[in-house]
Amino acid sequence: xxxxxxxxxxxxxxxxxxxxxxxxxxxxxxxxxxxxxxxxxxxxxxxxxxxxxxxxxxxxxxxxxxxxxxxxxxxxxxxxxxxxxxxxxxxxxxxxxxxxxxxxxxxxxxxxxxxxxxxxxxxxxxxxxxxx
Amino acid sequence: xxxxxxxxxxxxxxxxxxxxxxxxxxxxxxxxxxxxxxxxxxxxxxxxxxxxxxxxxxxxxxxxxxxxxxxxxxxxxxxxxxxxxxxxxxxxxxxxxxxxxxxxxxxxxxxxxxxxxxxxxxxxxxxxxxxx
DNA sequence: TCGCACACGTTATAGCATAACGCAATTGAT
DNA sequence: ATCAATTGCGTTATGCTATAACGTGTGCGA
Numbered sequence: 462x463x464x465x466x467x468x469x470x471x472x473x474x475x476x477x478x479x480x481x482x483x484x485x486x487x488x489x490x491x492x493x494x495x496x497x498x499x500x501x502x503x504x505x506x507x508x509x510x511x512x513x514x515x516x517x518x519x520x521x522x523x524x525x526x527x528x529x530x531x532x533x534x535x536x537x538x539x540x541x542x543x544x545x546x547x548x549x550x551x552x553x554x555x556x557x558x559x560x561x562x563x564x565x566x567x568x569x570x571x572x573x574x575x576x577x578x579x580x581x582x583x584x585x586x587x588x589x590x591x592x593x
Numbered sequence: 594x595x596x597x598x599x600x601x602x603x604x605x606x607x608x609x610x611x612x613x614x615x616x617x618x619x620x621x622x623x624x625x626x627x628x629x630x631x632x633x634x635x636x637x638x639x640x641x642x643x644x645x646x647x648x649x650x651x652x653x654x655x656x657x658x659x660x661x662x663x664x665x666x667x668x669x670x671x672x673x674x675x676x677x678x679x680x681x682x683x684x685x686x687x688x689x690x691x692x693x694x695x696x697x698x699x700x701x702x703x704x705x706x707x708x709x710x711x712x713x714x715x716x717x718x719x720x721x722x723x724x725x
Numbered sequence: 726t727c728g729c730a731c732a733c734g735t736t737a738t739a740g741c742a743t744a745a746c747g748c749a750a751t752t753g754a755t
Numbered sequence: 756a757t758c759a760a761t762t763g764c765g766t767t768a769t770g771c772t773a774t775a776a777c778g779t780g781t782g783c784g785a
Contacts, residue, residue, distance in 0.1 A: 574721035
């Protein structure tokens with residue numbers, strides 16, 4: 462799937478996420494876009510839904526927040542599983558992909574005849590800088 | 594760490610989770626315990642916090658729910674990472690542990706000098722029965 | 726017996742997410 | 756040209772998830 466042209470709201474939300482240094486909650490995004498005319502959470506959530514669908518934004522389930530994909534040009538959906546390391550001090554997120562982990566998980570799921578659809582792999586802790 | 598004696602509220606919450614066939618939200622637990630005198634969310638959350646600390650209950654971040662550990666007798670915290678396959682039809686959860694995946698993830702984190710503290714691995718999809 | 730730690734109860738509030746309505750613009754088939 | 760279907764948008768209201776802040780009671784060691 463190739464990413465279609467983004468609408469005005471989608472672009473605004475995506476830009477905010479791209480500029481952010483750390484994941485943002487939907488309500489934080491809303492606040493940052495009030496000057497651009499955003500009034501209600503739904504405006505943010507609707508844009509996010511699409512951006513997630515296009516694979517240019519990721520949702521971090523463990524912190525109810527959203528980040529721009531680390532490589533929005535390629536299509537993240539085709540990379541297999543995505544994992545995240547989230548620093549609890551500075552908020553920074555490192556996104557990574559590991560085929561070994563993918564295969565191993567997929568094999569296990571297969572052995573259970575479990576049809577995987579969505580996956581969440583999130584490690585919380587402290588990044589190199591903050592752990593010092 | 595060995596699990597200490599559970600308090601009354603902790604026992605009530607743990608029993609509800611143990612009897613449940615699927616993960617429960619905190620508010621669902623609350624409703625199930627109204628007859629036992631529960632009135633407020635905090636009673637549930639406080640018990641859950643302890644049960645999570647003891648490792649006899651897991652939190653499923655991607656669905657804001659809680660499940661009893663699949664093997665509460667051993668100590669789950671010493672098993673390395675825990676992963677879950679969550680069926681979106683029947684709600685059933687399969688808990689599993691894979692050292693290969695652990696190592697692989699841990700190696701990667703190490704290479705980034707990232708100090709891991711908590712991990713979340715959750716796969717949503719359809720179980721063997723429901724995928725048919 | 727004083728002080729501390731801990732579980733508990735209650736009220737209030739904060740934070741995250743979606744339902745349901747209606748309008749406007751676009752597209753594309755008839 | 757026109758109608759129907761689709762999609763995005765705006766608004767109000769509501770529901771679900773989680774915690775803050777206060778106070779009470781109980782047990783236990785110094």
